[in-house]
Amino acid sequence: MTKKWWSKFFFLIAVTVISILYILPTFTKVGSSEKSVYPFSKKINLGLDLQGGLYLVMGVDFNKVFKEIADRQLSSITERFKDKTIALTSPIIKVDGVPQDDPRLAFGFQAPQKQAVKDLLAKEFPNLRITDEKNDSIELGLSNEFHNDIREKTLNQSIEVIRNRIDEFGVSEPQISSQGTDRVVVELPGIKDVDRAKDLIGRTAKLEFKIVDETAMTGTNVMQLVADLEKEKNIKFGVGSDLKFSDYVKALNEAAKGKIPEGTEIAFEGKTDKNSNQRAPILLKSKAEVTGNDLQDAQVTFNQETRRPEVAFELNAKGAVGFEKLTGDNIGKRLAIVLDGVVHSAPNINSKIGARGVITNGRGGYDEAIKESKDLAIVLRAGALPAQLELMEQRVVGPSLGADSVAKGAFASMIGILAVFLLTAVYYRFAGLIAVASLLMNVVLVLAILVWLEATLTLPGIAGIALTVGIAVDSNVVIYERIREELGLGKAIHAAVEAGFGKAFKTILDANVANGIAAIILMIYGSGPVKGFAVTMIVGIVTTIFTAVFVCRVLFDLYLRKMEDKNATTLSI
Amino acid sequence: MFHIINPHSNIDFVGKRKIWIGLSVAMIVLTFFLFFTKGLNYGIDFTGGAEVKVKVPSSWDISKVRTTLEKGKLTGMKILQIGDVSESTFMIRAQDEGKNLNLVVKQMTDSLSTDLKAGEFEIKSADIVGPSAGGLLRKNGFLAMFYAMLSILLYVAIRFDFRFAPGAVMALFHDSIIVIGIFIITQKEFDLTVLAAVLALIGYSNNDTIIVYDRIREMMKMNPTLNIEETVNQSVNQTLGRTIMTSLATFVSVAMLWAFGGHVLEPFAFTLMIGLVIGTYSSIFIASSMVIVLSHYQDNQKKAGKHKKRREVKLSPEAHIGL
Numbered sequence: 001m002t003k004k005w006w007s008k009f010f011f012l013i014a015v016t017v018i019s020i021l022y023i024l025p026t027f028t029k030v031g032s033s034e035k036s037v038y039p040f041s042k043k044i045n046l047g048l049d050l051q052g053g054l055y056l057v058m059g060v061d062f063n064k065v066f067k068e069i070a071d072r073q074l075s076s077i078t079e080r081f082k083d084k085t086i087a088l089t090s091p092i093i094k095v096d097g098v099p100q101d102d103p104r105l106a107f108g109f110q111a112p113q114k115q116a117v118k119d120l121l122a123k124e125f126p127n128l129r130i131t132d133e134k135n136d137s138i139e140l141g142l143s144n145e146f147h148n149d150i151r152e153k154t155l156n157q158s159i160e161v162i163r164n165r166i167d168e169f170g171v172s173e174p175q176i177s178s179q180g181t182d183r184v185v186v187e188l189p190g191i192k193d194v195d196r197a198k199d200l201i202g203r204t205a206k207l208e209f210k211i212v213d214e215t216a217m218t219g220t221n222v223m224q225l226v227a228d229l230e231k232e233k234n235i236k237f238g239v240g241s242d243l244k245f246s247d248y249v250k251a252l253n254e255a256a257k258g259k260i261p262e263g264t265e266i267a268f269e270g271k272t273d274k275n276s277n278q279r280a281p282i283l284l285k286s287k288a289e290v291t292g293n294d295l296q297d298a299q300v301t302f303n304q305e306t307r308r309p310e311v312a313f314e315l316n317a318k319g320a321v322g323f324e325k326l327t328g329d330n331i332g333k334r335l336a337i338v339l340d341g342v343v344h345s346a347p348n349i350n351s352k353i354g355a356r357g358v359i360t361n362g363r364g365g366y367d368e369a370i371k372e373s374k375d376l377a378i379v380l381r382a383g384a385l386p387a388q389l390e391l392m393e394q395r396v397v398g399p400s401l402g403a404d405s406v407a408k409g410a411f412a413s414m415i416g417i418l419a420v421f422l423l424t425a426v427y428y429r430f431a432g433l434i435a436v437a438s439l440l441m442n443v444v445l446v447l448a449i450l451v452w453l454e455a456t457l458t459l460p461g462i463a464g465i466a467l468t469v470g471i472a473v474d475s476n477v478v479i480y481e482r483i484r485e486e487l488g489l490g491k492a493i494h495a496a497v498e499a500g501f502g503k504a505f506k507t508i509l510d511a512n513v514a515n516g517i518a519a520i521i522l523m524i525y526g527s528g529p530v531k532g533f534a535v536t537m538i539v540g541i542v543t544t545i546f547t548a549v550f551v552c553r554v555l556f557d558l559y560l561r562k563m564e565d566k567n568a569t570t571l572s573i
Numbered sequence: 574m575f576h577i578i579n580p581h582s583n584i585d586f587v588g589k590r591k592i593w594i595g596l597s598v599a600m601i602v603l604t605f606f607l608f609f610t611k612g613l614n615y616g617i618d619f620t621g622g623a624e625v626k627v628k629v630p631s632s633w634d635i636s637k638v639r640t641t642l643e644k645g646k647l648t649g650m651k652i653l654q655i656g657d658v659s660e661s662t663f664m665i666r667a668q669d670e671g672k673n674l675n676l677v678v679k680q681m682t683d684s685l686s687t688d689l690k691a692g693e694f695e696i697k698s699a700d701i702v703g704p705s706a707g708g709l710l711r712k713n714g715f716l717a718m719f720y721a722m723l724s725i726l727l728y729v730a731i732r733f734d735f736r737f738a739p740g741a742v743m744a745l746f747h748d749s750i751i752v753i754g755i756f757i758i759t760q761k762e763f764d765l766t767v768l769a770a771v772l773a774l775i776g777y778s779n780n781d782t783i784i785v786y787d788r789i790r791e792m793m794k795m796n797p798t799l800n801i802e803e804t805v806n807q808s809v810n811q812t813l814g815r816t817i818m819t820s821l822a823t824f825v826s827v828a829m830l831w832a833f834g835g836h837v838l839e840p841f842a843f844t845l846m847i848g849l850v851i852g853t854y855s856s857i858f859i860a861s862s863m864v865i866v867l868s869h870y871q872d873n874q875k876k877a878g879k880h881k882k883r884r885e886v887k888l889s890p891e892a893h894i895g896l
Contacts, residue, residue: 049837057706194699195679391675392706394699401626401697401837408835416829420822427818460769463830463838467773467845470826474780474819481815507787511780514728518721518776522769525717527710530769537773 008554019448042451047458047532050406052399053189058389060158060182063100065387070103086113108137157382158184161205164339168245194396207292207383210284212334212346216261217283226281229255270342282343284336289326292383294319300373309373311359313380320355328352344379405459413466420469428480430572435476438552442472445543458532468540475548479504493571516541578814587806590862597747604754611757616764621707623674624666625681626697631661638663645684656836674701714768721775740863741782744855748778752848770844778852781816782860788812801868805861820853
């Protein structure tokens with residue numbers, strides 16, 4: 001055999017070995033323990049349809065948010081115009097007769113002041129667009145840019161709010177993602193209490209500001225107390241406990257009565273601490289002086305001097321009064337920002353804050369600061385402009401159906417693959433066996449790539465593997481039929497094989513690319529299990545081209561050399 | 574060598590192309606007729622509704638399930654036994670009629686719990702699709718079909734020739750329409766998974782067509798003087814073994830999924846199975862016939878174009894001056 005062939009052959013062996021090593025953790029216990037020296041630990045995830053669980057699609061109700069924002073814009077317009085001594089008449093929000101997601105702000109004024117009105121609007125309210133104007137009145141809508149910005153922010157905050165609550169269930173791999181521009185998909189594998197989960201996810205966000213009590217107890221003291229109470233009363237959360245997180249916190253606080261000052265409560269941070277791998281407890285004053293209802297807006301801005309990101313927020317008139325008192329009385333203390341009972345962060349109060357305030361982020365690198373500021377702004381907005389979620393789609397798969405599906409799907413796929421092998425081997429005899437070897441290699445490669453991508457395997461995905469094999473045979477058939485034809489034309493075996501592989505390549509490529517296009521479209525439009533099928537198909541198409549053109553060829557060359565050594569003039573094909 | 578098809582076969586496929594095209598057109602027209610009269614039996618994915626699959630004790634039958642539900646004030650439910658009888662699993666469905674779907678699922682479990690203890694029945698799955706989600710899923714599904722065909726049209730047009738592309742897409746259109754037609758006739762449920770299978774078919778059924786086209790293209794280069802009918806017919810004959818063998822292999826793997834994959838995979842595999850048969854038929858008979866039809870059409874256009882040009886030249890003022 002030539003040197004070139006040997007290098008190809010070694011490449012093939014290397015790919016095979018690596019692929020097999022890669023898929024072992026998925027099917028065996030190899031590499032599952034933390035101390036294992038096994039180099040690969042990635043696994044294929046099982047989709048919800050296979051492991052059981054809850055799949056929810058929640059629609060975000062933007063219309064209410066838009067109306068609320070229009071409302072707030074209108075009141076700040078009224079205020080600003082009062083400052084400029086321009087009298088506005090009958091300011092209203094119009095929702096009837098206009099698109100639902102495009103509420104209008106309308107008001108009248110004295111005709112001679114029209115230019116002044118328009119100038120001030122253009123200067124101070126760039127987020128609005130003029131939809132209609134008369135001599136003594138004007139109608140405005142939210143600008144397109146602003147509109148899209150609100151949509152995006154609202155969607156992100158809905159995802160954040162749900163993520164914040166999901167910890168409640170201690171589900172190991174919850175997935176929350178956006179779908180399109182107005183939906184959130186929540187996937188909770190292995191969850192039992194479906195009704196409770198749905199109720200919790202659909203609830204409107206609640207944001208509170210509470211003072212951190214560090215005078216009575218230090219952080220370490222609180223942590224010690226929690227540890228003691230957990231042991232004493234046997235209150236646990238996480239592995240081996242049926243308690244929901246909120247029940248756990250409630251039980252702790254119940255047990256802590258008398259041990260913590262009157263009017264305080266124990267709450268937990270949302271993030272787990274890197275060192276202790278636990279969520280740090282914090283002692284808070286129970287009474288929330290200011291809530292999300294009093295917040296107007298929050299966004300990430302950049303400090304003029306330090307150029308670092310910070311979060312600027314705005315309160316309404318009522319909130320400003322409350323906040324001014326709260327911050328004025330507690331300078332030097334920490335203010336906890338609590339979303340749905342979970343402490344997001346607790347910045348220090350540096351000075352008295354009225355209607356507008358800024359939260360700076362002192363620690364960490366620039367990228368980290370950007371991320372944290374963005375997260376904080378999302379949390380604040382979630383409280384300021386809570387979006388209502390509507391259940392659009394729910395799919396619950398019981399654990400037994402999931403297990404049943406895996407067993408049946410895997411069995412059927414195996415039988416299907418074996419049947420194809422048998423057909424190929426019978427029809428093409430020895431060359432058929434070579435095809436079978438390359439098909440086997442194909443299956444191994446598909447699995448290895450799915451592991452590498454950490455893809456989610458669904459039931460249609462399993463079917464997709466069987467289908468991949470069925471389709472992959474196509475390529476072998478195309479090559480072999482071509483070789484047969486060339487042999488039929490009287491060519492020598494070497495020339496026939498050369499021509500067979502050469503001429504078939506373009507056909508194989510064309511056929512598979514067209515197939516791939518359909519699979520990609522399926523992936524874009526499909527949801528849940530169907531997406532899993534599309535991913536398997538795409539991976540299968542790539543591996544099919546590789547195995548049919550490369551693997552099959554390398555093996556066939558070996559066979560060809562053997563036959564030529566024997567001076568044979570026919571092939572077993 | 575085993576051969577399914579004699580390699581020297583010379584069956585006249587294209588001579589009777591009018592019959593094949595006529596037959597296919599008739600099936601497509603019938604499908605459209607049935608689509609508007611009988612209609613597809615859409616699953617809740619597309620209509621909205623609630624669907625619960627529940628396993629009950631083996632002594633229960635459909636009427637027992639129904640009376641139990643009716644005791645719980647749940648009437649007008651569609652109840653079907655699914656899977657093997659030994660599994661005693663039933664599918665209960667409520668179409669969305671302004672009902673609170675969330676409540677329906679809870680009511681189902683509640684009314685079952687009045688007659689059965691906790692361990693005696695098991696909710697295998699519970700799906701709720703809100704009406705707006707149903708509409709959206711249907712829209713996206715048909716959009717996906719449209720885009721898939723459009724991109725394949727473009728791909729084939731770029732890789733081959735505009736004489737080929739419409740035939741390939743018409744074959745795909747033909748395949749998906751007839752599969753949908755079979756779903757109307759059998760009134761089997763048409764849901765998201767079935768739609769996914771139809772999309773997979775659009776990609777796959779194109780494989781066979783491309784194999785045939787590839788050969789036609791090769792024949793045209795090797796033998797430019799041969800008339801189009803003969804070129805296409807020879808190409809179809811030469812590739813017949815491949816076409817049937819490839820379809821057979823895929824059919825075998827899908828048939829196993831259909832037979833052993835359980836009731837969740839059954840609709841998916843069923844769609845692929847019938848689609849494969851129709852796809853193979855359309856690759857052999859329709860896609861290749863379309864090449865001939867379109868080729869004739871283009872030739873006629875060219876001839877007509879030439880006549881037109883000549884006439885224009887005669888009528889142009891320059892021509893007069895020249896005279």
